[in-house]
Amino acid sequence: MHKILAAVVLAVLTGCRVAPPVRSPPTLGVLLEALGLERKDVSLRGDRLLDPDRLELNRRLLERPLDTATEISGVTVRSGDPVRRSLMLAMEVLGDSTEVRESSSPGLSQVLSRAREVFSRTPTMMDLFSVLHPDSNLTQPELNRRIERGRAIDLNAMSRAALHLVDALRPLVTKPEDRWITAFGENIIVGTTGRDTFRHRASLILDPGGADVYIDIGSSGPDLPVSVVIDLGGDDSYSGKIGTGWNGLGVLFDLAGDDLYDGGDGPSQGAGIGGVGILWDASGNDIYVGGAGSQGFGLYGIGLLVDESGDDRYTSELLAQGASGPRGVGVLMDAAGNDVYRAGGRFRDFREEGRFYKSMAQGFSLGLRFSASGGVGLLHDQGGNDDYEVAYFGQGAAHWGGVGMLIDGNGQDRYRARRYAQGAGTHLAVGVLHDGAGEDLYSIDGVGQGCGHDLSLGVLFDDVGNDMYDGRYLCQGVGSANGIGILRDREGDDTYRASGAETQGHGQRFRDYGSIGLIQDDEGRDRYARGGDRSIWISGSGGGVDR
Numbered sequence: 001m002h003k004i005l006a007a008v009v010l011a012v013l014t015g016c017r018v019a020p021p022v023r024s025p026p027t028l029g030v031l032l033e034a035l036g037l038e039r040k041d042v043s044l045r046g047d048r049l050l051d052p053d054r055l056e057l058n059r060r061l062l063e064r065p066l067d068t069a070t071e072i073s074g075v076t077v078r079s080g081d082p083v084r085r086s087l088m089l090a091m092e093v094l095g096d097s098t099e100v101r102e103s104s105s106p107g108l109s110q111v112l113s114r115a116r117e118v119f120s121r122t123p124t125m126m127d128l129f130s131v132l133h134p135d136s137n138l139t140q141p142e143l144n145r146r147i148e149r150g151r152a153i154d155l156n157a158m159s160r161a162a163l164h165l166v167d168a169l170r171p172l173v174t175k176p177e178d179r180w181i182t183a184f185g186e187n188i189i190v191g192t193t194g195r196d197t198f199r200h201r202a203s204l205i206l207d208p209g210g211a212d213v214y215i216d217i218g219s220s221g222p223d224l225p226v227s228v229v230i231d232l233g234g235d236d237s238y239s240g241k242i243g244t245g246w247n248g249l250g251v252l253f254d255l256a257g258d259d260l261y262d263g264g265d266g267p268s269q270g271a272g273i274g275g276v277g278i279l280w281d282a283s284g285n286d287i288y289v290g291g292a293g294s295q296g297f298g299l300y301g302i303g304l305l306v307d308e309s310g311d312d313r314y315t316s317e318l319l320a321q322g323a324s325g326p327r328g329v330g331v332l333m334d335a336a337g338n339d340v341y342r343a344g345g346r347f348r349d350f351r352e353e354g355r356f357y358k359s360m361a362q363g364f365s366l367g368l369r370f371s372a373s374g375g376v377g378l379l380h381d382q383g384g385n386d387d388y389e390v391a392y393f394g395q396g397a398a399h400w401g402g403v404g405m406l407i408d409g410n411g412q413d414r415y416r417a418r419r420y421a422q423g424a425g426t427h428l429a430v431g432v433l434h435d436g437a438g439e440d441l442y443s444i445d446g447v448g449q450g451c452g453h454d455l456s457l458g459v460l461f462d463d464v465g466n467d468m469y470d471g472r473y474l475c476q477g478v479g480s481a482n483g484i485g486i487l488r489d490r491e492g493d494d495t496y497r498a499s500g501a502e503t504q505g506h507g508q509r510f511r512d513y514g515s516i517g518l519i520q521d522d523e524g525r526d527r528y529a530r531g532g533d534r535s536i537w538i539s540g541s542g543g544g545v546d547r
Contacts, residue, residue: 028518028520039066041516042065042066042484042516042518043063043064043484044062044063044065044452044455044483044484045062045063046058046059046062046063047059048428049373049401049428051371051372053147053151053326053327053367053372053373053374053375054373054401055093055094055095055327055375055376055403057071057075057376057403057430058401058403058428058430061430061432061457062428062430062456062457065484065486065516066486068432068457068459068461068486069434069461069488072405072407072432072434075089075092075093075376075378075405076380082280082306082308082333082335083166083278083280083304083306084163084166084167086304086306086331086333087159087162087166087276087302087304089329089331089378090298090302090304090329090331090376091156091159091160091163093329093375093376094159094327094329095156096155096156096159096160098156098160107168108168108171108172108180108183109183111161111164111165111167111168112165112168112183112184112226114161115161115162115164115165115225115249116225116226118154118157118158118161119161119220119225119226119247119249119275120225121154122153122154122158122225122247122248122275123149123152123153123274124222124247125149125150125247125274126221126222126246126273127146128146128149128150128273128274128299128300129266129273129293129299130146131143131150131299131325131326131368131372132293132319132325132368133293134292134318134347134358143368147326147368147372150274150299150326150327151300153300153301155301155302155327158249158275158276158301158302159276159302161249162249162276162278165226165251166251169228169251169253172230173230173255176206176208176230176232181206184203184228185203187202187203187204188202188203188204188205189202189204189205189206190205190206190207191205191206191207191208191212192207192208192210193208193209193210194210195210195211195212195213196210196212196213197212197213197214197215198212198213198214198217198229199216200217201216201217201218201219201221201224201227202217202224202227203227203228204228204229204230205217205218205230206229206230206232207230207231207232208232208233209232209233209234210234211235211236211237211257212231212234212236213236213237213239214229214236214237214238214239214242215238215239215240216239216240216241216242217229217238217240217242217252218242218243218244218252218279219240219241219242219243219246219250219268219277220244220245220246220247220248220249220250221246222247224248225247225248225249226249227248227249227250227251228251228253229242229243229251229252229253230253230255231252231253231254231255231257232256233255234256234257235257235258235284236254236257236259236260237259237260237262238252238259238260238262239261239262239263239264240262240263240264240268241263241264241266241267241268242261242268242269243268243269243270243271243277243278243305244267244268244270244272244273245271245272245273245274245275245278245301245302245303246267247273247274247275248276249275249277249278250275250276250277251277251278252278252279253280254279254280254281254284255282255283256283256284257283258284258285258310259281259284259286259287260286260287260289261279261287261288261289262289263289263290263291263294263295264291265291265292266291266292266293267292267293267297267303268290268293268294269288269290269294269295269305270294270295270297270303270304270306270330270331271293271294271296271297271298272298272299272301272303272304272329272330273293273299273300273301274299274300275301276301276302276303276304277302277303277304278304278306279304279305279306280304280306280308281306281307281308282308282309283308283309283310284309284310285310285311285312285337286307286310286312286313287312287313288305288312288313288314288315289316290314290315290316290317291316291317291318291346292316292317292318292319292320292347293318293320293323294316294319294320295316295320295321295322296320296321296322296323296330296331296332296377296378296379297319297320297323297324297328297330297377298328298329298330299324299325299326299327299328299375300325300327300328301328302329302330302331303324303328303329303330303331304331305332305333306331306333306335307333307334307335307337308335308336309335309336309337310336310337311337311338311339311384312334312337312339312340313339313340314332314339314340314342315342315343316343316361317343317344317345317347318343318344318346318347318358318359318360318361319364319366320360320361321343321361321362321363321379322361322362322363322377322378322379322380322405322406323360323363323364323365323366323377323404324365324366324374324375324376324402325365325366325367325368325374325375326367326368326372326374326375327372327375328365328375328376329375329376329377329378330365330375330376330377330378331377331379331380332378332379333378333382334380334382334384335383336382336384337384338384338385338386338411339381339386339387340386340387341361341362341386341387341388341389342389343359343360343361343362343389343391343394344356344357344361344390344391344392345357351392351419356391356392356418356419357392358391359390359391359393359394359421360392360393360394361390361394362388362390362394362395362406363377363394363395363396363397363406363431363433364377364394364396364397364398364402364404364431365377365398365399365403365404365429366393366398366399366400367398367399367402367427367429368400369400369427373400373401373402373428374398374399374400374401374402374403374429375402376402376403376404376405377398377402377403377404377405378404378405378406378407379405379406379407380406380407380408381407381408381409382409383409383410383411385411385412385413385438386408386411386413386414387413387414388413388415388416389417390416390418390421391418392418392419392420392421393419393420393421393424394406394420394421395415395417395421395422395423395433395448396421396422396423396424396431396432396433396434396459396460397420397422397423397424397425397426397429397431397448397458398424398425398426398430398431398456399420399429400426400428400429401427401428401429402429403429403430403431404429404430404432405432405433405434406432406433406434407432407433407434408434408435408436409436409437410436410437410438411437411438412438412439412440412465413438413440414440414441414443415441415442415443415444416444417443417444417445417448418444418445419444419446419447419448420447420448421447422444422448422449422450422460422475423449423450423451423458423459423460423461423485423486423487424447424448424451424452424453425451425452425453425456425457425483426447426453426454426456427453427454427455427456428454428455428456429456429457430456430457430458430459431456431457431458432458432459432460433459433460433461434459434461434462434463435461435462435463436463436464437463437464437465438465439465439466439467439492440465440467441467441468441470442460442467442468442470442471443470443471444470444471444472444475445473446472446473446474446500447473447474447475448460448471448474448475449469449471449475449476449477449487450475450477450478450485450486450487450488450518450519451474451475451477451478451479451480451483451485451517452479452480452483452484452485452515452516452517453474453481453483454480454481454482454483455482455483456483457483457484457485457486458483458484458486459487459488460486460487461486461488462488462489463491464490464491464492465491465492466492466493466494466524467489467494467495468494468495468497469487469494469495469498470498471497471498471500471503472499472500472503473498473499473502474500474502474506475498475503476496476503476504476505476519477504477518477519478502478503478505478506478507478515478517479507479508479515479516479517480502480508480510481510481511481515482510482511482513482514483515483516484517485515485516485517485518486517486518486520487519487520488518488519488521489519489520489521489522489526490520490521490522491522491523491524492523492524493524493525494521494524494527495527496519496526496527496528496529498529499529503529504528505518505519
């Protein structure tokens with residue numbers, strides 16, 4: 001079944017009608033022909049944003065929406081060391097194509113010296129996060145000054161220094177030896193196998209085991225350009241700013257245990273604010289609680305949270321779980337387990353009389369309108385039966401020049417959202433949700449499930465499984481305000497429910513021309529609120545086809 005709904009750059013048609021029958025099974029090409037389009041017409045101009053923060057990935061996806069599947073296959077965290085791969089992915093997205101090979105010898109002293117030198121040169125700006133915080137009251141001149149300071153950061157030098165240090169730390173993680181420990185200098189704390197409490201930041205904190213308590217550690221700053229924490233085992237409790245790169249490099253490696261991470265109000269748990277922040281948890285059923293800017297967040301920097309195994313629970317308030325701001329990359333990579341993701345609950349959205357909250361999470365990027373394009377936010381969950389929930393903005397969404405992606409490998413997953421989610425791009429942005437396999441449920445009120453709004457691209461791909469899509473308006477392959485929306489389901493007996501008129505291939509006419517929406521299902525017996533199984537239909541300035 002090849003279902004494709006399209007909202008096209010044509011005169012608006014009214015109502016819903018069935019297109020002329022075809023002798024062979026309908027395809028995307030057949031639908032485009034019925035609409036008077038070619039593949040090259042499914043495109044958006046990529047040169048509308050010219051600010052220096054705008055990333056090449058945004059431009060490529062806008063210009064070639066039908067190649068989205070190929071593009072996102074290159075940005076998933078593949079096999080190998082997940083921390084190294086995530087960091088290299090961030091570097092590639094930011095435009096650093098240099099291959100950084102692993103060193104054959106640790107060279108930790110030299111690597112540390114170089115990292116400290118690089119991060120010591122980073123301009124001090126602990127207030128940079130205020131350019132995105134909802135409670136900020138910056139004037140436009142103040143905002144512009146902080147953006148310019150962020151643009152002055154040498155992200156390539158920082159990310160390469162961080163990558164070399166991650167490589168050099170591997171021997172210390174697998175087999176701590178004095179010669180590696182002492183390379184950090186005098187600012188070193190070594191714990192015991194009992195219950196230790198660590199309250200002071202250091203160049204290195206190394207703990208061999210035990211149920212330990214950590215407070216504001218593994219966080220860099222102007223006074224400490226590089227801070228590393230390695231915990232080899234135990235059910236530990238972490239609070240405050242941990243694994244956070246504030247104008248520097250903050251690293252936290254936890255190798256085993258069922259751990260609790262509480263980031264408080266501020267950026268934490270793999271956050272890079274004008275720096276690089278890394279949190280790696282190798283095993284255990286963990287709980288992550290974060291505020292704004294956490295759990296894989298980057299702003300003029302790189303933030304990584306990598307969890308390799310366990311049934312984990314992530315909750316956050318805003319801009320988290322693989323999120324970014326201008327010239328930032330935020331990645332949350334979870335390799336295995338039945339995980340729960342929740343975001344929102346603190347900052348109300350002005351729509352719907354403030355009854356719902358902003359989430360801006362789970363693969364989301366936020367730009368600053370007319371000032372700075374967003375970066376790249378990625379949540380990559382490789383497997384497990386996962387549960388995702390946001391309110392406004394998330395689950396593969398972006399705003400103003402950013403790219404937000406949620407990629408789930410397999411499992412029976414549940415996606416719930418209010419609006420602007422599940423593959424939603426708004427204002428020259430790109431949002432992508434890709435689910436590999438499993439019988440999944442997608443539920444949204446509106447503006448999502450493959451919706452591009454205002455010269456943006458929104459994409460939802462589901463490969464295999466009997467899936468349920470439930471929405472109310474502007475969802476399920478819809479182009480709004482001259483955007484492009486794509487929903488593609490490759491295999492399974494699927495159900496598409498939508499109560500509103502502007503759904504399942506509807507294209508709005510706006511600014512004197514149309515929009516493009518695509519929905520494609522390759523195999524299975526499917527049910528629709530409009531259209532039908534094995535047919536072509538046209539609605540508004542768009543239509544649909546089921547093979």
